Amino acid sequence: EVQLVQSGAEVKKPGESLKISCKGSGYSFTSYWIGWVRQMPGKGLEWMGIIYPGDSDTRYSPSFQGQVTISADKSISTAYLQWSSLKASDTAMYYCAKAGTTVRDAFDIWGQGTMVTVSS
Amino acid sequence: SYVLTQPPSVSVAPGKTARITCGGNNIGSKSVHWYQQKPGQAPVLVIYYDSDRPSGIPERFSGSNSGNTATLTISRVEAGDEADYYCQVWDSSSDVVFGGGTKLTVL
Numbered sequence: 001e002v003q004l005v006q007s008g009a010e011v012k013k014p015g016e017s018l019k020i021s022c023k024g025s026g027y028s029f030t031s032y033w034i035g036w037v038r039q040m041p042g043k044g045l046e047w048m049g050i051i052y053p054g055d056s057d058t059r060y061s062p063s064f065q066g067q068v069t070i071s072a073d074k075s076i077s078t079a080y081l082q083w084s085s086l087k088a089s090d091t092a093m094y095y096c097a098k099a100g101t102t103v104r105d106a107f108d109i110w111g112q113g114t115m116v117t118v119s120s
Numbered sequence: 121s122y123v124l125t126q127p128p129s130v131s132v133a134p135g136k137t138a139r140i141t142c143g144g145n146n147i148g149s150k151s152v153h154w155y156q157q158k159p160g161q162a163p164v165l166v167i168y169y170d171s172d173r174p175s176g177i178p179e180r181f182s183g184s185n186s187g188n189t190a191t192l193t194i195s196r197v198e199a200g201d202e203a204d205y206y207c208q209v210w211d212s213s214s215d216v217v218f219g220g221g222t223k224l225t226v227l
Contacts, residue, residue, distance in 0.1 A: 035216060037163075037218075044204075044206065044218065044219075044220050044221040045155070045157075045163065045206050045208075045218045045221065046218065047208075047215070047216040047217065047218055050215065050216060059215050061215065061216070062121070095162055095163070097163075103210055103215065103216070104151060104210040105168075106153035106165050106168035106169070106208070107153070107155070107163075107165060107208075108165050108168070108174060110162040110163055110164070111162065112162055113162055
């Protein structure tokens with residue numbers, strides 16, 4: 001079964017750093033793009049960025065460029081999303097999603113989501 | 121940057137047909153994907169490349185794309201179809217773009 005399993009919910013303070021993970025299984029992790037999507041409470045889906053684990057080619061939405069870092073460790077089939085200094089406005093659900101072999105492909109498998117709460 | 125516009129809400133009676141639109145400049149030249157998201161759940165792909173259905177998605181779900189509008193059509197709507205629906209494209213200047221989402225209410 002193809003699946004993405006994300007790390008658990010996080011509660012952090014403003015200014016703290018954070019790295020959340022997304023582990024793929026049941027498919028060739030290095031051959032498919034993985035994207036990250038933010039959903040703020042009660043709001044829609046926002047694309048943050050996408051990575052090709054095979055060669056770590058990474059693209060960011062202009063809205064998130066410089067705000068987060070996307071990476072992948074193909075040895076353990078895991079993608080990451082990290083912040084160096086969280087803000088209260090980063091409070092949201094974050095989803096990883098598997099796309100196809102090209103960035104034009106749909107996100108056919110989604111992780112269960114990681115809720116990040118940033119509060120003092 | 122490329123913008124996708126969806127109506128905030130659509131209402132339909134059970135058994136009728138729901139049509140959810142996604143507007144964008146010359147969207148007919150792009151490939152459109154559609155996702156369904158129920159409360160408290162992750163999104164699920166329901167239509168890809170304009171009109172293809174993933175395995176497990178009922179035939180009641182169909183898609184079309186032409187000109188400046190793509191449409192997700194849900195025939196014989198059921199109570200279980202009540203959800204938020206999002207369109208998505210890939211654009212050469214914006215990469216991945218999501219529409220703002222449409223809340224489908226089954227009356």
